[in-house]
Amino acid sequence: MPTWSERQHHYDPAANLREELTGLVFDIQRFSVHDGPGIRTTVFLKGCPLRCLWCQNPESMAHRPEITHIASNCIQCQKCLARCPEAAIHPTADNGREIDPNRCTLCGECLEVCYAGALNIIGRYLTVPEVLAEVERDRDFYAKSGGGVTFSGGEPTAQPAFLKELCRQARARRLHVAIDTCGYVQWSTLRPILQYVDLVLYDLKHMDSQTHQRLTGVPNRLILQNLVRITAMGLPVYVRLPLVPDCNDSPENVQATAAFIAELPNIQQFDILPYHRLGEPKWGQLRLPYQLRGLEPPGREHVFALADIARTYKVTVNVGG
Numbered sequence: 001m002p003t004w005s006e007r008q009h010h011y012d013p014a015a016n017l018r019e020e021l022t023g024l025v026f027d028i029q030r031f032s033v034h035d036g037p038g039i040r041t042t043v044f045l046k047g048c049p050l051r052c053l054w055c056q057n058p059e060s061m062a063h064r065p066e067i068t069h070i071a072s073n074c075i076q077c078q079k080c081l082a083r084c085p086e087a088a089i090h091p092t093a094d095n096g097r098e099i100d101p102n103r104c105t106l107c108g109e110c111l112e113v114c115y116a117g118a119l120n121i122i123g124r125y126l127t128v129p130e131v132l133a134e135v136e137r138d139r140d141f142y143a144k145s146g147g148g149v150t151f152s153g154g155e156p157t158a159q160p161a162f163l164k165e166l167c168r169q170a171r172a173r174r175l176h177v178a179i180d181t182c183g184y185v186q187w188s189t190l191r192p193i194l195q196y197v198d199l200v201l202y203d204l205k206h207m208d209s210q211t212h213q214r215l216t217g218v219p220n221r222l223i224l225q226n227l228v229r230i231t232a233m234g235l236p237v238y239v240r241l242p243l244v245p246d247c248n249d250s251p252e253n254v255q256a257t258a259a260f261i262a263e264l265p266n267i268q269q270f271d272i273l274p275y276h277r278l279g280e281p282k283w284g285q286l287r288l289p290y291q292l293r294g295l296e297p298p299g300r301e302h303v304f305a306l307a308d309i310a311r312t313y314k315v316t317v318n319v320g321g
Contacts, residue, residue: 023162026059026123026154028134031141034321036178036199036238038147041135043166045151046123047158049184051217052205053291054244056279060154065106065123068285069097074118080110098287128165132173139175148176150201157185160193167196180240182216183223190226199268200230200237206248207256215247224260231264240271240321243306245298251309258310269316272307274298 027044035042047063059066074097081089088103089110097118110119135149142148149170156163156179163179170177179193180201194200204223206212212220231237239261243249254272261267275297283290303319310317 020127020129021162021165022125022127023131023159023166024063024065024123025126025131026057028131030138032150035150035152035180036148036176036201038145038176039138039141040147040150040178041138042150042152042180043131043135045153045156045159045163048153048155048182049158049218050155050182050205052242053215053247054242054275054279054295056276056282057154058279058283058286058288059122063158065121066286067099067104067106067110068120068122068282069099070118070120070281070285071096073116075116077116079113080119083109083113085109128162128169131166132169135170135175136173142176146176148178148198150178150180152180152201155182155184157181157190157193160185160189164193164196167193171196171198183226184218185226186222187226187229191229194230194233194235197235200235201240202227202230202237203240203242204257204261205242207253207260211248215244227261228264231266234266236266236268237264238269238271239267240273242273242275243298243303244275244292245295249298249302249306251306254306254309255313258313258315262313262315267315269318270310271318271321272303272310273321274303274319 024046025043026046029042029044032040032042044057044060046060048061051061055061059068076095080097081091085107086103086105088100090098090100092098106121108121111121151163151166167177167179176198177196178199178201179197182203205216206220209219209221241248241257258270261270275295277297280290280293307317307319
């Protein structure tokens with residue numbers, strides 16, 4: 001089997017279509033309980049068309065592998081500087097590490113000497129069988145809990161051929177299949193994937209299109225259209241609202257969201273997901289600016305008051321997924 005470095009430097013999408021389909025995965029999380037019913041394995045695919053200000057997984061946005069430096073783990077041993085064959089790693093004035101993306105080839109040499117775990121490569125190319133072999137390790141838990149596999153991201157439909165084949169083969173193995181999507185994808189791309197899906201987890205960030213564009217980088221018209229199309233197919237849907245203070249946590253936005261989904265068939269539940277700060281350090285590790293630095297999570301009373309507003313529209317509301 002080729003090494004990570006070999007896959008990185010010799011990856012040929014056209015060849016993959018002819019031979020064994022390969023996709024870019026940045027995490028596989030076992031024993032997930034918030035990404036659909038039962039105990040699940042969540043497979044996170046890299047790449048996303050949105051740029052949400054609060055993104056909890058900024059490592060998912062780029063459509064390529066990336067290297068990160070976790071400053072709190074670094075013990076200043078200097079071994080990575082000496083080992084890097086491209087001289088791409090440089091010390092900074094604050095005792096951190098700056099990695100020159102124009103020189104770094106993601107060869108992984110620095111990782112081999114960084115026993116403190118300060119350096120990591122995010123994203124690895126895996127085949128469909130490799131992913132599903134990991135998923136099937138917990139088949140007994142799925143059977144007992146009504147769980148299965150959830151394909152998330154990033155945005156999983158950003159790798160449509162890979163996602164479709166993952167869903168097809170997972171369904172063929174009698175696994176319950178869910179996808180977690182932002183919905184910003186052409187219907188002609190999304191529709192063929194849905195034939196192999198049992199449940200859709202669907203993010204709605206904001207009901208006002210201009211505000212949605214300011215918060216995420218894209219308008220919401222296509223997203224709302226696709227939700228209507230999916231529910232009309234008869235597929236069960238969990239609508240999810242990542243609740244972010246001063247962004248989309250107004251009573252008016254929650255009311256508008258609940259009113260919209262209350263008119264649609266097959267909406268199983270409305271999940272309100274309060275913002276947390278666990279993703280904030282990742283932005284710095286990727287050398288990306290975080291515009292919501294220091295933002296506090298919403299208060300409990302505020303969250304449950306918004307949930308009560310949504311319930312007046314006769315939708316099933318869960319706080320926290």
